[in-house]
Amino acid sequence: MSSSTRIAITGLGPISSMGIGKDNLWKNLVSGKANVKKEEAFIDGELWDSFFLHKVEGFNVHKFGIDEDKLSDIKAWKEGEEITDLNYLLAAVKLALDDAKLDYSKNDNGLGLVLAHENISLMPFGLKVSNLAYEALIGKSKDQLSKKDFFNSLYKSFLKSGYDIQSFSDLYHVARVFNIHNYSLFLNNACASGLYAYEAAAEIIKSGQAKAVVVAASDNPEIYKYLWFRDLGIYSKGGKVKPFCKDSDGLVFGDGGAGVVLEDLASAKKRKAPIYAEYLGGGFDLEGWKITVPQIGNDSYQKAINKAFKNSKTKKTDIDLLVPHGVGSQPIDYYEAKAITDTFGNNPKKPLISAFKPYVGHNLGSSALLESLIMLLSLNNDTVLPALNYENPDPKFNIGLNKEKRQVKLKTAMKICCAFAGFNAAAVFRKIP
């Protein structure tokens, strides 16, 4: 392999509120109805809080044909706990590998692995610490302080350090299940993780460390994460993500994950793999101003997009479809719209722009991967999905999202993302004729 090696996308494995598996997901996306429900969190039977969520339903990791002995080993390591985020990763990898028709049954399968997630073990860790602390500190005086009030006060002091937790053990678990012994990597670039993961996977293949790399990301948001986003003032009270709208009031979490297989294009063609697109390259820029707020007026996002053009050897007129982060938060949408208009001009007719969080919610560390997967399905179906909830576009953004389902010839698409901490990223994909 060398720097001239071309990288193809050959397997897709989505786990989302709109469907599990690419066919199911696409069928439901085209029907145009999002699956948002109110999630209630209880402690000792007492309602803690409730929040809107694009929830994955009917998920059972044991239904994917994954090696049960290894699943059992994972459960033993996790002391009997079922870690939903980890199960999403396992299922996403399985779906993606099966879709790519890659055999991973032997140890010398030549596969690599990249996982992405923002805080994979935060929830079980937080709940365990809270339970133990409550029993130890409150003990017999439970009538004086309820578990709910105790948990509520603890999460605020606990959460920031909790978000810094990193995990290598889950990389081990997923790799072991699929007999992956080549180069592996767990990365965390917040919401932009998926796009960073594409680039990492491409580099792994180009360096000859693996012939194919599975990239998987997941997120199973629960109460702690909701409380943090609520306190930041960016969680939608109405339960609808409305990107670039006058009445947008924040994000709604998505649930699930995604798996995508990248491999050397020449070998993919040789083994007659399904080829969804070629990954042409990405651009990345770290603004590094604040963690939770983008710096309005800074051009870091524009730089990431321009680097993507350079690295993918494309130009703005090549892009047929653009999928923004589109979180439905005024300052973030403003920051993003400015980067789009600086690049493509005000109210550009090309590229067509569609946002997918109104369908599947904000899947945090998995969002960029899941949305790029949907973008690849759009590319392969020559279909631009309408942006749901786009009823009150705000003219100050100077961009228009696609409002109706369109059948158009699509060749090249770009996914962009402006994540917490200023991880700005863009990735370009092209359909192989």
Added chain:
Amino acid sequence: MPQNLEQEVKELIAGVIGREPEELKLETNFWKDLGVDSIKAIEITVAIERKFKVSVRDEEIPKITTVGQAVAVIKGALEKKAK
């Protein structure tokens, strides 16, 4: 600490939001009274950091809703820097 911090902050904020400094009193809530939104609030923060060479923490940004609060945040940041 700048001698005329309050006036400097008024001029800075007025410049960002396109108003006259005289329109801003110490207690004027520029979110409620002058239509400042979360986008302008970030622009105000950027301007404050550039002018006074301080760093405003993420969680302080939504708290800056009056000239008085902006002055307090800047004072706090300058004092922290001087230590």
